Amino acid sequence: GISWWMLNRQKDYESGENLHFLGDEVRLVVEKDIKRMKAIRSWKGIRHHLGLKVRGQRTKTTGRTGRTIGYKRKKR
Secondary structure, three states, X not given: OOOHHHXXXXXXXXXXXXXXXXXXXXXXXHHHXXXXXXXXXXXXXXXXXHOOOOOOOOOOOOXXXXXXXXXXXXXX
């Protein structure tokens, strides 16, 4: 078999087993994890809910989205 450290789902939340998911299963499992984090109101869940960075990145200057104020050229 494959070593446990090569699997993409170590110590599954529900079963406690080391699992490996392929294809669309990965997306579904990640969505389920995020939904659980939101439900228990964890820090990561709140960040996901607000659409902010989750893994400690800076947010003041990088990753800005949304409307800009606009840009006006100077008259000569």
